[in-house]
Amino acid sequence: MNSADLHYLSIADLGSRIKSKEISPVEVTQAYLDRIEAQNERLGAYITVMSDAAMAQARAAEREIQSGQYRGRMHGIPVAVKDIIYTRGVLTSAGSRVLADHVPDEDSTLVERLDAAGAVLLGKLNLSEFAIGGTIDHPYGTPRNPWNTEHTAGGSSSGSGVATAGGLCAGALGSDTGGSIRGPAGFCGLAGIRPTYGRVTRHKVVPMCWSLDTVGPMTRTVEDCAIMLQAIAGHDRRDATSSNTPVPDYFAALTGDITGLRVALPREMFDFEALDSEVKGAVEKAVGVLIELGASSDEVSLPTSERSGAVFIANADVDCAAFHSEWLRTRPDDYDWNTRTRLESASLTPAVSYIKAQRARALIRRELMEVLAEHDVIVMPTGPVPAPTIEASTGKPGGFYQGKLDLGRRRYTSPAPLAGLPALSVNCGFSEAGLPIGMQIVAKPFAEDLLFRIGHAYEQATEWHTRHPDL
Amino acid sequence: MTNLKKDDVLRLAAQAGLDVDDARAEAIAFRLAAVMEELDEITAEALEGVEPALTFSIEEPASE
Numbered sequence A: 001m002n003s004a005d006l007h008y009l010s011i012a013d014l015g016s017r018i019k020s021k022e023i024s025p026v027e028v029t030q031a032y033l034d035r036i037e038a039q040n041e042r043l044g045a046y047i048t049v050m051s052d053a054a055m056a057q058a059r060a061a062e063r064e065i066q067s068g069q070y071r072g073r074m075h076g077i078p079v080a081v082k083d084i085i086y087t088r089g090v091l092t093s094a095g096s097r098v099l100a101d102h103v104p105d106e107d108s109t110l111v112e113r114l115d116a117a118g119a120v121l122l123g124k125l126n127l128s129e130f131a132i133g134g135t136i137d138h139p140y141g142t143p144r145n146p147w148n149t150e151h152t153a154g155g156s157s158s159g160s161g162v163a164t165a166g167g168l169c170a171g172a173l174g175s176d177t178g179g180s181i182r183g184p185a186g187f188c189g190l191a192g193i194r195p196t197y198g199r200v201t202r203h204k205v206v207p208m209c210w211s212l213d214t215v216g217p218m219t220r221t222v223e224d225c226a227i228m229l230q231a232i233a234g235h236d237r238r239d240a241t242s243s244n245t246p247v248p249d250y251f252a253a254l255t256g257d258i259t260g261l262r263v264a265l266p267r268e269m270f271d272f273e274a275l276d277s278e279v280k281g282a283v284e285k286a287v288g289v290l291i292e293l294g295a296s297s298d299e300v301s302l303p304t305s306e307r308s309g310a311v312f313i314a315n316a317d318v319d320c321a322a323f324h325s326e327w328l329r330t331r332p333d334d335y336d337w338n339t340r341t342r343l344e345s346a347s348l349t350p351a352v353s354y355i356k357a358q359r360a361r362a363l364i365r366r367e368l369m370e371v372l373a374e375h376d377v378i379v380m381p382t383g384p385v386p387a388p389t390i391e392a393s394t395g396k397p398g399g400f401y402q403g404k405l406d407l408g409r410r411r412y413t414s415p416a417p418l419a420g421l422p423a424l425s426v427n428c429g430f431s432e433a434g435l436p437i438g439m440q441i442v443a444k445p446f447a448e449d450l451l452f453r454i455g456h457a458y459e460q461a462t463e464w465h466t467r468h469p470d471l
Numbered sequence B: 001m002t003n004l005k006k007d008d009v010l011r012l013a014a015q016a017g018l019d020v021d022d023a024r025a026e027a028i029a030f031r032l033a034a035v036m037e038e039l040d041e042i043t044a045e046a047l048e049g050v051e052p053a054l055t056f057s058i059e060e061p062a063s064e
Helices: A003-008 A011-019 A027-044 A049-068 A109-117 A159-166 A182-188 A220-234 A277-292 A303-323 A323-331 A336-345 A351-374 A401-412 A415-419 A446-460 B006-015 B022-040
Strands: A046-049 A076-082 A122-126 A171-176 A191-194 A215-218 A262-264 A296-300 A375-379 A423-430 A436-443
Touching: A003 A027, A003 A046, A011 A027, A011 A220, A027 A046, A027 A076, A027 A122, A027 A191, A027 A415, A046 A159, A046 A415, A049 A296, A049 A415, A076 A109, A076 A159, A076 B022, A109 A122, A109 A215, A109 A220, A122 A159, A122 A401, A122 B006, A122 B022, A159 A171, A159 A182, A171 A220, A171 A303, A182 A191, A182 A423, A182 A436, A191 A220, A191 A296, A191 A446, A215 A220, A220 A423, A220 A446, A262 A277, A277 A296, A277 A375, A277 A423, A277 A436, A277 A446, A296 A323, A303 A323, A303 A336, A303 A351, A323 A336, A351 A375, A351 A436, A351 B022, A375 A446, A401 A415, A401 B022, A415 A436, B006 B022
Parallel strands: A076 A122, A076 A171, A262 A296, A262 A375
Antiparallel strands: A046 A122, A171 A215, A191 A215, A191 A423, A375 A436, A423 A436
16 A cells, blocks of 8 residues: 555554554554654644654564564554653653653553553644643644644644644544543544543643543544544543543444434524534534434533533633642743633632532533433534634634633533533534534443444444545 | 723732733733623522532542
8 A cells, every 4th residue: 555545544444454464553654754744844733753762663563463462453553642641751741831841751641551552652742732722822833724724723632633634643642621622623523532531541641620631532533533542441540530430342332323312402502693504504414314323302401501611611720720820920921821811810710709610510410411311412513613713713802712702612512521421523514614513422421332333323324534634 | 700800800910929911911801700700690599509519439449
């Protein structure tokens, strides 16, 4: 196979060809490194490319596979991770000047698990500063949406979205506190899952909000998402919040059968005045596909979800400000303007407002769980609009990340985190301008297998996931 | 807090040990007011009997 054709193959396809020795992990890794060299300066996906280490891992994988020691579906697969995930001896910057010299002396459990699965680590991916979102000035280059480089890739897992959609890795790990996997997945035409809180370890991951942070995969297909999550999910005794709940076989869940699935459609998400008509149309069509496949749907109400953006900010930003408290006072000028403004705002939030937000969080969870007691999943758009331009999305007042639209946008991505629930974004079409549109599916705790079953069934009935940007 | 002005922010920031200039104080006032206005829409009636969310669930650690 021509190395120029390798970069958009799925993990499942690559894995099958690597297992059968049709292609070598060395060949695949080199193809990605060549593409990174050709495209990264324009796309701003990677902060650090680990060329030598990646080729060494690829050669080790090749030797093992040649000698019959096949570790599984991730063996020899080149991936990358968001630059908040610790890598021993490799810069872990969190996308900030504050950590410009931060070289950890240990790996995150996530990196250890990818290594144990035989994956090849291509490098560390760009992001919104400290995974907070809305960065104006990216110190390591501006991430650009591969579908239209004048448009944002979203955040905060921007580099993860850019690299995966642009064929600069087979898949990537991002993090999601309030939408930072689902947002870029939606904007970049990917499958991205925010797992149940506690499903995936957060050991040696720079925190944004301790009680809301999750790490999850961003891939070009739902099947790949399932493969990648399988490699990293499960209890980690080094993370006190990681769950003991057994990890099912996610790949086995990809049956394609969603007969009898009961889908809830919250009116607050479909009747929102700022919801783009193309987004609404695409998601409604996608729901129609699910119904053709055997599902049924009901309109429901999630009344407090309209305020979930503010509830999220009052919870998450305050936690975040606590983490940054010392740096904010000793080296404030090392922060991006918008990051610093958010943290300073959060630092001045009254304590009683924080507690009110914690109570509202519990109320939001109650509302979602009541709906999920009568339905299997909740479906809504991933966000209200396709990716805006980079200029429009800057964090200054009036931009995409500020004001009412910021809070309104957050009604789509805030409820699942506040409730600790898993949520999958799947590409469900493109705008007339050629920008991807995401459908979001939310399930009960630890029902990632159900999310994958639904997302995979949808992909098998459509062709959006087969399209790739022409770079 | 929905009537927060720039000067209020400057005063609070100084007390909190934060170095905030006029431009940022305006942005902070705008942002805080927007969030507080939304939170105010969640009534006491809606929150009756609702306790703050726990940070994590209590589970027995797996035996190694």
